[in-house]
Structure formats: structure tokens, C-alpha cells
Amino acid sequence: MKLSELGEIGFLKKIEASLPLSDKSVLLGIGDDAAAVRVSRGKTLLSTTDLLTEGIHFDLKYISFYQLGAKALLVNISDIAAMGGIPRYALIVIAVPDNIKVAELNELYRGIKKTASSYKVSIIGGDTSGSKNSLTINITLLGEAKQGNIVSRGGARPGDKIFVTGTLGDSSAGLELLKKGKRSGYLIQRHLLPAPRVKEGVFLSKNRLAASMIDVSDGLATDLNHICEQSKVGAIIYEDKIPLSKELKKAKLKKSPLNYALSGGEDYELLFTVKASYIKKVYNAISKGRLSATMIGEITEMKKGMLIVDGKGQKMPLLPTGFNHFR
Missing domain, CATH: 3.30.1330.10 (PurM-like, N-terminal domain)
Incomplete structure (x- = not known):
């Protein structure tokens, strides 16, 4: 092979x-x-x-x-x-x-x-x-x-809510703009100089709010799949809940903003899951400005696999289509 x-x-x-x-x-x-x-x-x-x-x-x-x-x-x-x-x-x-x-x-x-x-x-x-x-x-x-x-990738359980910090897809869109000859702008900055979410990670771990966590380096779909594999669970996320920056929405690029978010990678945001009993605490932290995060879905049983729900309510398989060396 x-x-x-x-x-x-x-x-x-x-x-x-x-x-x-x-x-x-x-x-x-x-x-x-x-x-x-x-x-x-x-x-x-x-x-x-x-x-x-x-x-x-x-x-x-x-x-x-x-x-x-x-x-x-x-x-x-x-x-x-x-x-x-x-x-x-x-x-x-x-x-x-x-x-x-x-x-x-x-x-x-x-x-x-x-x-x-x-x-x-x-x-x-x-x-x-x-x-x-x-x-x-x-x-x-x-x-x-x-x-x-310590928060690992393996702590997610069915019923957990799925959250992500910041916005997704900006970095890969920025790389595409660089290849088109553009040299400055928000999306390009997001690609060249990412901002690791250290404070957010420490806040979540210190208060034991995250059951599992990973940074989004290979795209939302691939990194969510890493959590699902390590935790032996499935997941369902909602297309209209995935946070996208206004800059990405305005950019006229080859692919849709959603595609960059799911498959682009190098955003270095934190993708994490939260037990039902801690949801109120997470939303309280968000409302008080201690945490910038969006709820995008829920952890399900492993046999259900990974699904994404589009704007019309249709469920579709969510495939790990992010970056993969050697292919």
C-alpha cells in the first residue's frame, strides 16, 4: 500500500x-x-x-x-x-x-x-x-x-452541545486572496498571523466547562471528526449557526463561505463540547464578554455519524474534507 x-x-x-x-x-x-x-x-x-x-x-x-x-x-x-x-x-x-x-x-x-x-x-x-x-x-x-x-478530544458524550470560538473560514479565504495578488486585509491577516485562543482555553478548563476540545487547524468538518472518533460519538451541526465573518461573506471567491468554514482550516479557533448541566454557565460567560463562542450543534450517538442540517432543514452527511497530508 x-x-x-x-x-x-x-x-x-x-x-x-x-x-x-x-x-x-x-x-x-x-x-x-x-x-x-x-x-x-x-x-x-x-x-x-x-x-x-x-x-x-x-x-x-x-x-x-x-x-x-x-x-x-x-x-x-x-x-x-x-x-x-x-x-x-x-x-x-x-x-x-x-x-x-x-x-x-x-x-x-x-x-x-x-x-x-x-x-x-x-x-x-x-x-x-x-x-x-x-x-x-x-x-x-x-x-x-x-x-x-486538562481537556482532551475524547470527553464528548451524546447530548453535549457543540460550540466554536470566533469565526471560521477566514484563513483559507485569506490564502486564496494572497494567491490572487492581494496583500492586505482582514482575511489575509487571519491567515498570516492567527490569534490562538489561550485565554478562552484556560477559562474553559479552569471552570471545567468544556468536556472535549480541539483547535480548528484542518477545517471544522475534519476537526469535529477528530472529536467524534476519539470520543466514539456522532454529531449534528447546523449550517445557519456556523459563525462567518462579514469580511468572508463579502469576499467574492471561488467557493461559498460555508465551504471555507467546513474544509479550509488554519483558523485556530477552539471547537469544544459542553455538557447540558454547564450550558447556562457558558451562555452566562458569553453574555458577560468572558467568552466569544457560538453554539453550532449537538453530540449524538456514534451510529448516527456526522450530519449537517442546511437552511431548509435537510440533513446531509458531513464528511471530513479538510487538509490531509499524502493525499
Whole structure:
């Protein structure tokens, strides 16, 4: 079987099955936004890593070195946010082709440094290597959380309501605008410099309001599917409840705003589920401005699969059509 036939998710499942956990201090391993390890009584270490490869994850025609450095750290911060944790320490690994200028590398690190400062992250090490072809950046980010406050992808249960922060689809629409030659604007900014929802993640975990959570990096449909698979549940969402920005609605692009929201990815909003007994508390937090989130659906039984209801009330299968490496 070729890797293109197996796909990213299938490959990761095979890896996970071949690497069983034996250390009892590991609370969460492969398959979530970050791994969680108990390091002391009541305290948990969170760790995540993201690899960005030129030509796959970014194109230097559309993103500056400063923006690239910032985004490389921001996407890792979002993973820690999705666990309800606080980002703390980062290790930076880069593989650099010899045609890159020193001034460009300085800009890359300036973006990393500025982002680290904004989120109170300390850069504690890393590695540098040459590269024959493309620029590659890999960041490992360590965070922390109280043991009882960690939110995984596997806690959703039938009857939970599904919420998402912010608006969806902006980032992928911004990338399309960049490819069309536009260089500024709200949607483009959302793509180049995402804003991880750290405060929202900490608020939800600290108050134990979220039963499950994930950041929307691969598109709403795919990331909701991750929650459903880990929790062994189904889901139903409503097309007219999915939050879309006015900028996305106004943009004249190839696909519909809904399509960007479902399949686009890189929005780095938080998708989370809430038990019925906590719904009032969540709406109270929203009304008081402590949380910016929208209820978009409900968790159902696994046998029902994932469904989306259109504006006419028609139910249709919701397929995980977001980004998938190797396909």
C-alpha cells in the first residue's frame, strides 16, 4: 500500500497502534493536540510539536520571514490552548538552504521572539541544520496545566452541545486572496498571523466547562471528526449557526463561505463540547464578554455519524474534507 492510499490519518493510526504507552505518568499520548505527562502532584506538562515545510505549509511568495517565524510559534501555542493549558517553553529547529540571507533569518527569529514575548514563552534551545532544497521549521512547545483541568478530544458524550470560538473560514479565504495578488486585509491577516485562543482555553478548563476540545487547524468538518472518533460519538451541526465573518461573506471567491468554514482550516479557533448541566454557565460567560463562542450543534450517538442540517432543514452527511497530508 502506498502512503497516498493510506493518508495522513491512517498512517498516524498505524503509528499509534505500534507505540503503546507503558509509563503511568503519561496521561495523554498520540492522538490529541498535545501530550500530557504528570510531572508532580497536581501539575501536568503539556508538549506539542509542529513541522512547517516550504512548499507544503507555506510559500515565501505570500508570507514574510517575520510572519513565518511568528506563525510557526502561534500554531503550537494554539495546540496548548486546545488542552486548556498555558504555553511556557519552546525549542526551535530549522533546516536552512544556503541561498537564504542572514537578514531574512534575523527576521524569522524576530517574528518568533516577538510572539514568544507576547505569550510569555521562553525560548530554551533548539537546533540548526543545512537543507538541500526547502526551508523547514519545527517548534516543540511545552506548556503546563493543573492535572484535573486538562481537556482532551475524547470527553464528548451524546447530548453535549457543540460550540466554536470566533469565526471560521477566514484563513483559507485569506490564502486564496494572497494567491490572487492581494496583500492586505482582514482575511489575509487571519491567515498570516492567527490569534490562538489561550485565554478562552484556560477559562474553559479552569471552570471545567468544556468536556472535549480541539483547535480548528484542518477545517471544522475534519476537526469535529477528530472529536467524534476519539470520543466514539456522532454529531449534528447546523449550517445557519456556523459563525462567518462579514469580511468572508463579502469576499467574492471561488467557493461559498460555508465551504471555507467546513474544509479550509488554519483558523485556530477552539471547537469544544459542553455538557447540558454547564450550558447556562457558558451562555452566562458569553453574555458577560468572558467568552466569544457560538453554539453550532449537538453530540449524538456514534451510529448516527456526522450530519449537517442546511437552511431548509435537510440533513446531509458531513464528511471530513479538510487538509490531509499524502493525499
